Amino acid sequence: MVSKEKWKFYSLVFTTWAKAMDFEITEENAIEDGRIDFILENIEKELIIIVEVKYTEDQSKTLDNLINEGFKQIEKKKYYWAFEDNVKLMAIALKDEYIDKGFITNVKCKIKEVL
Incomplete structure (x- = not known):
């Protein structure tokens, strides 16, 4: 279970993903x-x-910054980002054991390896 202390760090992650999935989530109901x-x-x-x-956990790091970082990483790893309807909503899936690593995905998009 994610602790109260980690909620602040995770809040953008879960609320963004939840919106993409039409899933209602708040700090209270998520933890309880x-x-x-x-x-x-x-x-x-x-x-x-x-x-x-x-x-980083820097509060000034916006979702757009994360998207831009994602594009750079994808380019380096020779992946391309296939948009569906220009959807820009991103979700970052985090696990406690990867607290310092971000995993970017989007339920509306696909990432495929470029051969």
């Missing part, structure tokens, strides 16, 4: 009824390919 665990389990099922992105 275990929805964070439910979301983590289901994010894993939604992932097509995971791209590792380094990021």
